[in-house]
Amino acid sequence: MxxxxxxxxxxxxxxxFGIFFIFLGVMLLLDRSLLAxxxxxxxxxxxxxxxxxRTxxxxxxxxxxxxxxxxxxxxxxVLIKWPLFGMIAETYGFILLFSGFFPVAINFLRRVPILGTLLSLPGIGSLIDWLETQPGQECEKL
Known part of the structure; x- marks a missing residue:
């Protein structure tokens, strides 16, 4: 260990806190300060x-x-006051950067007692299976 x-x-x-402020910034109609x-x-x-x-x-x-x-x-x-386009670009970049970790995270979440049951439901389960088996998603070492 x-x-x-x-x-x-x-x-x-x-x-x-960063994820919370990003979520709050999106919920408050793309508030630039909270997103930044x-x-x-x-x-x-x-x-x-x-x-x-390593970062x-x-x-x-x-x-x-x-x-x-x-x-x-x-x-x-986002910093130059185009939060909508900034969040779209950030989301795309985040998916490209962290897509190798999605299968590991999904396998972990499936082992959580209540959440694992929710992820096994028919509609959600097929979506999760699709996310887990996307090509080019090898788990890389940092």
Whole structure:
């Protein structure tokens, strides 16, 4: 078993607050301030969880250039007051960057007692199976 450091615990909290502020920004009709704050907190949390060097290597790998450009371009668009286009670009970049982790996350969620039952329902189960078996989604090491 591995030990979680205090920095990693702080990183999880920062990432959770970042996702919360992004969600709140979208719910409040693409509030630019909340979206920008959420983006900053999410990236800072990711850097605390996996480390600055590994975060840098994750975003700036050659085969992830398209996803990184879309993700950071979306953040830039949010900051220059185009939140709708920025969130579309960020979502596209996020899917490209983190699609390799979707099968691992789905397998974990299927083992959670109540959530696993919900993910096994007929309509949701077929969608989850489709997401899990998309081509090009290899789980990569950071």
């Amino acid at each position: 591995f030990e979680i450091t205090d920095t990693q615990k702080i990183g999880v909290g920062l990432s959770a 704050l959420g983006n900053i907190l999410f990236i800072a949390g990711l850097a605390c969880v996996i480390g600055r060097e 840098f290597r994750f975003f700036f790998q050659r085969h992830k250039a398209k996803g990184s450009i879309a993700f950071f371009g979306g953040i830039f668009l």
